[in-house]
Amino acid sequence: MKRIASLFLVSLFAGAITLGAYKMFFEKENYKWVATTQENPIINTSNIPTSPKGAGINEVDFTLAAEKTVNSVVHVKNLTISKGPTSLSDFFYGFERQQVPQVGTGSGVIISPDGYIVTNNHVIANASQLQVTLNNNKEYEAKVIGADADYDIALLKIDTEESLPYLAFGDSDNAKIGEWVLAVGNPFNLTSTVTAGIVSAKARSLSPQRSQSFIQTDAAVNPGNSGGALVNTNGDLIGINTAITSQTGSYVGYAFAVPSNIAKKVVEDIMEFGNVQKGLLGIKGGDLNPEAATEMGIDDLEGVYISEVTDESGAANAGLLKGDIIKQVDNISIHKFSELSGYLSSKRPGDVVQVMVERDGKNITKNVTLTKQSSILLPTTGFTVKNLSKEDKKKFGVSKGVKITDVPEAYGRYGLENKIIVEVDGNEVNNIEDAKKYFGEISRYGRTSFTMINENGEKEHMILQ
Numbered sequence: 001m002k003r004i005a006s007l008f009l010v011s012l013f014a015g016a017i018t019l020g021a022y023k024m025f026f027e028k029e030n031y032k033w034v035a036t037t038q039e040n041p042i043i044n045t046s047n048i049p050t051s052p053k054g055a056g057i058n059e060v061d062f063t064l065a066a067e068k069t070v071n072s073v074v075h076v077k078n079l080t081i082s083k084g085p086t087s088l089s090d091f092f093y094g095f096e097r098q099q100v101p102q103v104g105t106g107s108g109v110i111i112s113p114d115g116y117i118v119t120n121n122h123v124i125a126n127a128s129q130l131q132v133t134l135n136n137n138k139e140y141e142a143k144v145i146g147a148d149a150d151y152d153i154a155l156l157k158i159d160t161e162e163s164l165p166y167l168a169f170g171d172s173d174n175a176k177i178g179e180w181v182l183a184v185g186n187p188f189n190l191t192s193t194v195t196a197g198i199v200s201a202k203a204r205s206l207s208p209q210r211s212q213s214f215i216q217t218d219a220a221v222n223p224g225n226s227g228g229a230l231v232n233t234n235g236d237l238i239g240i241n242t243a244i245t246s247q248t249g250s251y252v253g254y255a256f257a258v259p260s261n262i263a264k265k266v267v268e269d270i271m272e273f274g275n276v277q278k279g280l281l282g283i284k285g286g287d288l289n290p291e292a293a294t295e296m297g298i299d300d301l302e303g304v305y306i307s308e309v310t311d312e313s314g315a316a317n318a319g320l321l322k323g324d325i326i327k328q329v330d331n332i333s334i335h336k337f338s339e340l341s342g343y344l345s346s347k348r349p350g351d352v353v354q355v356m357v358e359r360d361g362k363n364i365t366k367n368v369t370l371t372k373q374s375s376i377l378l379p380t381t382g383f384t385v386k387n388l389s390k391e392d393k394k395k396f397g398v399s400k401g402v403k404i405t406d407v408p409e410a411y412g413r414y415g416l417e418n419k420i421i422v423e424v425d426g427n428e429v430n431n432i433e434d435a436k437k438y439f440g441e442i443s444r445y446g447r448t449s450f451t452m453i454n455e456n457g458e459k460e461h462m463i464l465q
Contacts, residue, residue, distance in 0.1 A: 060180050060233060062196055068235035069184045070192045071135045071165040073228055076119055076142070076156075078104040079129040107185035107228030108132065108156060109237060110166040111267070115140075115158040118267055119227030120242055120258075121147045124154050132158050135192055146270030149379075150211075151345070152242055153258060153266040154227075167229060170236030172259035173332065173343070175199050175215060183219035183241055183255070185228025195220040200254055205338040206245065213342025214256035215239045221255030230257040239263070261346040269348070275433060279347040279370030281355070282313020283320065287336045296323075302335045303327045303358065315355075318366040324357035344370070375405065376432040378439040381464070382408040385421065387431050396420050397457050400430040404452075416452070419460065423451040 080102050106123030110116070117132065124130055130142040140158035147154035175181075179199045187193055197219030205212040217230060221241050230239035239257030246252045269276045285306045293301055303325040309316050326334050330353055332343050347353065349372040356365045375386035384406035388396075392403055401422040407414075421429055424438035425448055442448045448464045 062180075062182060062194075062233065065182055065231055065233050065235040066184070066194045068165075069167065069182060069229050069231050070194065072110045072167045073135070073184045073186075073192070074108045074110060074117060075133040075186045075189075075191050076106045076108045076117075076123055076227060077131040077133070078106070078124055078127045079131070080104065080126045081128050105186065105189055105224050106226045107224065107241070109227070109229045109240065110164050111169070111237075112166055113163040115160050115164055116145075116267075117142065117156040117158065118240060118263055119154050119156060120240065121149050121152045121154045123227045124156065125149075130156065132156070133191070134164070146274060148266055148270070148276045151258060151262060151266050151276065153240065153263050155267050155270045167231065167235070167237040169260045169264045170232060170234070170238040172215065172238045172261045175202065175232070175238050175259075177202060180233050181217055181219055181238065182231050182233075183217065183221050183225060183228065183257075184231065185221070185225035185241060187220075187222035187224040189224060193225075202259075203336065203339040203342045204256060206243065206256065211338075211341040211345075213259065213262070213338045213345065214242070215259050216254055216256055218254050220251045222251050223249065225255075236260075259342065259346075262342065265346045265348070277348045278373045279344060279349045279351050280310075280313065280373055281340075281344060281353075281368060282310040282315035282371060283326075284308040284310070285326075285337070288325070298325070300325070300358070304334055304337050304340050306357075314369045314371045318355070318368040320355065320357060320366060320368070321359065324359050324364075326355060326357050327363065328356040329353050349373075373432070376436055378435055380439055380442045381411070383411075383416070383439075385432055385435055388420070392420070396453050396455065398422065398453055400428070401453065402429055402432055402435045414462070416462075418455065420453040421450055422453055425449060 104123070106119060108117040108119035108123070111118050124144055124147065127144070130144070132140045132142045140160060142156040142158050145155040145157050177199050181197060181199055183195045183197070185193060197217050199215060200218050201216040204214045204216045206214065215230065215238065219230070221244055225241045228241045229237055230241055232238055238260045240260070240263045241255060241257045243256045244251055245254070266276055283306045285304050285308070288298065288301045288303060288305050290301065293299070306320060306322055306324045306326065309320055309322055326340060328334055329340060329343055332339065334340050347370055349370055351370050352367055353370065354365055355368050356363055375384060377384050383404055385402040385404050388398070388401060388403055393399060398420055401420040404416050404419050404421065407416050421435060423429060424435070427434070427438050429435050429438065442464065450462055452460045452462065454460055
């Protein structure tokens with residue numbers, strides 16, 4: 001009997017040890033979160049195995065894109081001559097102003113093997129001399145082929161007998177939020193600097209007064225990076241680094257680049273026409289906000305609300321109406337105004353775009369032919385002027401000039417609206433391009449006069465100083 005009891009105890013302990021060993025070493029834990037009234041899990045977990053390289057983050061190879069880009073990005077030096085007073089006595093007593101040389105620096109991107117370079121307009125503005133240094137330390141004098149202040153893009157050219165490394169334009173419309181990018185430039189005169197980040201946002205506008213559509217990135221960009229390259233991991237140029245928003249003037253976590261599709265279009269326009277050809281849809285409007293949407297009885301807050309359709313515009317001819325909400329242009333979904341303006345910035349007058357609008361709860365698609373810009377905000381004065389219509393030419397008895405349609409409050413008492421500007425400092429004004437050019441040359445230290453025609457056909461002169 002004792003022997004049987006001993007065998008039973010031994011068997012019991014052996015079984016316990018075996019079961020414990022199985023539980024400890026062989027059985028896998030299987031936890032399942034279940035709600036009290038559900039059989040299925042309410043918390044989903046990923047079954048993708050973790051990579052020893054950090055879940056794939058470090059598997060992205062930047063080296064080829066960096067090597068390709070650094071040799072195509074140049075250092076731009078801008079020599080300007082300041083003629084301002086150098087002391088208070090110079091200012092008050094009118095002593096002769098000294099010419100003071102100032103040097104600014106930035107970056108540029110070679111876009112062709114024969115030496116065409118794209119950069120920012122603010123990098124080369126007011127330059128007396130431009131010097132470009134390649135990554136191999138060779139230096140060249142550069143000339144400005146053309147520039148556009150609105151898009152902050154300029155085109156330079158250097159003469160060289162050798163074929164230069166260059167970057168191809170990528171399609172910035174295909175850039176994805178979260179995509180890895182590299183910023184390459186010359187911050188603080190540190191040449192060939194490469195920083196990495198992601199696309200943080202697209203179609204970003206920084207000013208309610210200007211039509212902007214930037215790519216936002218968290219790749220470090222600092223003073224001197226302006227005009228440099230923003231590239232994807234293939235080394236394709238998807239943006240020209242342009243701006244940072246910072247209280248200190250240095251990088252604080254995000255930066256902004258002109259999308260490559262816009263920069264490419266500006267460059268092509270400068271090469272072909274000498275200036276930028278802007279294709280206009282012919283509408284006024286903006287983003288929908290909750291207050292306005294509630295007032296108009298609109299539930300959807302995404303899209304661009306059309307508040308006005310311009311007469312004789314492509315939108316008017318295509319049948320777009322006030323109250324329509326633009327939801328898509330071609331294959332681009334439109335959620336806000338900066339997306340619409342950014343896409344149209346890559347188009348020219350005469351291009352046809354498919355515009356899908358929501359009207360009375362239904363989606364309607366119209367083919368709209370973009371028209372040429374007919375009005376413009378003049379630099380220095382802030383006058384808004386437009387090209388003359390047939391009615392204007394007949395009414396005022398002129399064949400050329402621009403009509404003032406709006407002026408800042410400071411000029412309100414002079415009665416300038418609805419008058420025709422025909423000359424600026426003796427230069428004949430034919431259209432808004434001439435007006436923009438001549439008013440852009442006005443110096444705040446100088447004296448400028450322009451000639452106008454009033455509704456009675458009489459000439460009037462105004463002097464600015």
